[in-house]
Amino acid sequence: TGDEELHHFYEVLETIGNGGFAKVKLGRHRLTGEKVAIKIMDKKQLGEDLPRVKLEIEAMKNLSHQHVCRMYQVIETTAKICLVLEYCSGGELFDYIIAKECLTEMETRVFFRQIISALAYVHSRGYAHRDLKPENLLIDDNHNLKLIDFGLCGKPKGGMQCRLNTCCGSPAYAAPEVILGKSYIGSSADVWSLGVVLYALLCGYLPFDDENCMALYKLIEMMQVEPQDRLTVSELLDHPWVTKDFNIPVEWHSKQQMGNIDADCITEMSIALKRSRETTTQLVKETLRFSEDDDSTGSLELISDNDSCTCRTHG
Numbered sequence: 001t002g003d004e005e006l007h008h009f010y011e012v013l014e015t016i017g018n019g020g021f022a023k024v025k026l027g028r029h030r031l032t033g034e035k036v037a038i039k040i041m042d043k044k045q046l047g048e049d050l051p052r053v054k055l056e057i058e059a060m061k062n063l064s065h066q067h068v069c070r071m072y073q074v075i076e077t078t079a080k081i082c083l084v085l086e087y088c089s090g091g092e093l094f095d096y097i098i099a100k101e102c103l104t105e106m107e108t109r110v111f112f113r114q115i116i117s118a119l120a121y122v123h124s125r126g127y128a129h130r131d132l133k134p135e136n137l138l139i140d141d142n143h144n145l146k147l148i149d150f151g152l153c154g155k156p157k158g159g160m161q162c163r164l165n166t167c168c169g170s171p172a173y174a175a176p177e178v179i180l181g182k183s184y185i186g187s188s189a190d191v192w193s194l195g196v197v198l199y200a201l202l203c204g205y206l207p208f209d210d211e212n213c214m215a216l217y218k219l220i221e222m223m224q225v226e227p228q229d230r231l232t233v234s235e236l237l238d239h240p241w242v243t244k245d246f247n248i249p250v251e252w253h254s255k256q257q258m259g260n261i262d263a264d265c266i267t268e269m270s271i272a273l274k275r276s277r278e279t280t281t282q283l284v285k286e287t288l289r290f291s292e293d294d295d296s297t298g299s300l301e302l303i304s305d306n307d308s309c310t311c312r313t314h315g
């Protein structure tokens, strides 16, 4: 069963997060010792929102970027869906800032450039995040930010047709048109949320001298009530406040090429699967082709990138 499968590959340790339908536990991959975040969702509790989770899983398969949390594996059982996700050892950005009491303007700019890098990439892949907020920005062990979409929480009170988490989770970061239940353009709503995140980062937590305030107020054009008056993410990439001291626009293209096969990973797998390297490589190639089709019924599922790989056999 899926539960055995989860425990076969991973030690499941303490809970690191709870969000309505999703519980996130710390996990450790038994083969590689790598820490992972395991997001466990109960299908019954998800109810009619199950299709939305399937959409998120498809989205995650297409998102591979240095500032977006990776998804390594999906383990589905009759009752649960478990996502095995990249673990960020530094926790949430906000806890970090509260613990440090204040960040320099430069450190704020470094983080902000990473956030717009992630957002420009997500938008370029045709997705809008729709729930950008400090809880969804985590720090990895290289002190870099990773965008996550912690996703579904309780049922929206108003039953609005926007995403659950924006309704019940965080009106504070949601654009006016989202709050008003109007139909909205996801990318513009993201820019509003980005403005709130930047404003929250700088206001009250960070020392900020006056002559720069004007540059910041120009950025607050992200928080124009009318979406068409708002800055776009691509205008932010080379905005004077964002490029100050860097003098280069934000590099947002993904540095992670998809689908490359890592030799060390093949070695580990051929040992674990008791197959030759050639056979293992062939299997992986077939699986990567399988994972491109929707109706993949492959005999071996693998999600691998440079530094880790997980494989599991179907039936």
Ligand SMILES: COc1cccc(Nc2ncc(-c3ccc(C(=O)NCC(=O)Nc4ccccc4)cc3)c(OCC3CCNCC3)n2)c1
Residues within 6 Å of the ligand: 016, 017, 018, 024, 037, 039, 056, 059, 060, 063, 068, 069, 085, 086, 087, 088, 089, 090, 091, 092, 122, 127, 129, 135, 136, 138, 147, 148, 149, 150, 151
């Ligand atoms: C050290 O102490 C600590 C303390 C706290 C945390 C950690 N680490 C730590 N690492 C990893 C996670 C995680 C990663 C991905 C997803 C996810 O849902 N992905 C799906 C996803 O990203 N979609 C998506 C992304 C972009 C575009 C579209 C879709 C969910 C959770 C985590 O969670 C804990 C929660 C706690 C409540 N606030 C949010 C994080 N925590 C460590």
